[in-house]
Amino acid sequence: MSQIPTLDIRRFIQPVSAADRAAFVAELGAAYREWGFAGIRGHGIGGTLTEAAYGVFQAFFALPEAVKLRYHVPGSGGARGYTPFGVETAKDSRHHDLKEFWHIGREIPDDSRYRPVMPPNLWPDEVDGFREHGYGLYQALDALGGSVLSALALDIGLPEDWFRDKTDSGNSILRPIHYPPITVEDIPNVRAGAHEDINLITLLVGASAEGLEVRSRKGEWVPFTADADTIVVNIGDMLQRLTNHVYPSTTHRVVNPKGGAARQPRYSTPFFLHPNPDFLIDVLPGCVDADNPSRYPEPITAHGYLEERLREIKLA
Template identity: 75%
Template structure:
């Protein structure tokens, strides 16, 4: 495969094509850790509305946006200003600002201490409705993809249902401002791997995403408008003993005049429930692939460890 495949998820819903689709998606993720997913069923109008409202938020004056920054929670909810997040091991911070929308849970939930309430910008009345509808749609799509991956490695299709139903998943609208300084040492998003189970990237407005192939080559991946980019995160890599690799990726600065245009992106980071124990699945351990992680760790423990590494905590 010289390029990252795009797959039609409607095949998963067709009993006559399900087995072949599971084989295809499994092979794609084993090779790339990335895939495009089309015919996903999320209305384009919802995606368009979300991007419009998110862009309106990022266009607000800095002092207004900072009202929605919550210190001391590692950016878990609300606004994170420009110049904070730094890719693991990177010297320079990423050229971005972002906003976090999390799962709405009862405040007497056992996870309330690690899943803070959402922060909603009352200056934009549409933000809450549109943002959470997109959150829910991506959460449901992610469950379908996880079902296919579960089947591929010999698990029941519903394996992930009860371990992600209260997951600390995050919708992250991102704004990469225009780059006006020549020879800036920073990049929009430094080379990194995602923390979570899978990431669903909907409607990125410009090229820039690059994926590191097994051969060590950076492969540009700009999906078609009707395609959602979905990649494996480190938690699923660890759970599956690297059967599904968490592939390094980055967002590079565009050349010339394109650098003077803003870029917007909205990934959805699908997490397991905070108390889920990430322990290598027995079906993913073989003589050729012995267990790489003898010590289990909870999803919350792993998340906190990684947030410190990227300077959000």
């Protein structure tokens, strides 16, 4: 593949034939084996929902810093609420990312066994509709992510519903991000330093703005600016580990634009789909063979892995 492909997921969820559905599964699997990234269109997440969510997110980031900081919870690892500019730092990077963000997590009952590691959401009182539109987008992306995982399960020889009961209480995160305008010349930081994601898969709404780059197998940085109706979905480290690198977690970054575009803010909203906190990430036997021996003899829980990685990126 010379470029990152974009596929229509209606071929999987509303197929015209069993043969075309199987072809979609094979094409999606091939895209992820090669790139760890793919564009997904035909997802049914309408522009009205996305625009409403972006409207409330931008309204929050436009609030005075003192107001936003009321929703920052020191010592929480940014699990919920607001994380200010200059905190998150890509693994092994000397410079912090040029962004501020908010975290929306899964709504669970207080008596859930996961409550100790999945705190309640915070909702800003100053922005009407923030909870309605923010959590609406969360639920839509969660459902789409489930469809992508179902297709990938089939691709590696698992039952279609294999991931369902392993992600139904997942510690997944919707992260509205604001990259402020860049006003300093020759700044050493980039908007988001080269990194891999922690989770199973990431679904990115807002990749239609320039800046996202993906590192190819040859080590080249390949720009990926998707159409406005396309959601970019990439493999995270947890799925890479689970599949013994059959699906690679590909390094990517968000670079600073040139010229006048640098003076404009950038907004994007990734959804990080996680497994349930007590899910044991253990290499799937079907992803091990003589040419690809197991790289991870010791399993680890999803929550344990998340804690390790949050420390690496200075969120914990």
